[in-house]
Amino acid sequence: DIQMTQSPSSLSASVGDRVTITCRASQSISRFLHWYQQKPGKAPNLLIFDASSLQTGVPSRFSGSGSGTDFTLTISSLQPEDFATYYCQQSYSFGQGTRLEI
């Protein structure tokens, strides 16, 4: 099994900040890595697929990069609606989540 490790597990930031979340795979996964945002009581929402492709309708302040084992999700300028939990996913494995707080 490929294990996905996210860091940090939680993060405090302010509106306007640039934020980066990291996801590391236990072995190379090429670019088969997706990122989701989840708000309390809601289903997750796909942000980035295949490491760096922006899902339709997602604001351009979200971006993804990486390949192999190391991946990042970057929010260029935090907006109030971005405070949520973020998950990476490779195949049937999700990372443990990163809670982004004010």
Added chain:
Amino acid sequence: QLQLQESGPGLVKPSETLSLTCTVSGGSISSSGSYWGWIRQPPGRGLEWIASIHYSGRTYYNPSLKSRVSISLDTSKNQFSLKLSSVTDADTAVYYCARDTGNYRTDSWGQGTLVTVSS
């Protein structure tokens, strides 16, 4: 717009079988590019992918749950279903049905349904 809606009992007894159905509207589950699946989230915890199925009948299971899980399609009703046998407290979770468009890229989700395992 594609919509998915979970249905099924909210309470299941330990050792019994959990059964859920997802009804798809705004699109066909016979679409060749779509896979239909289930993902769950225990209260206050992270996401766990369970299983998915293609309209061709090909199925994919999380190895950790494979021995207890079955997923199926009913194209006549545009529905797909999940069965999880021998449930325990650890299976208490919000269960989401979802669509992925290949490589587990999950772009449409139901609202989720809470299933509690308790006697």
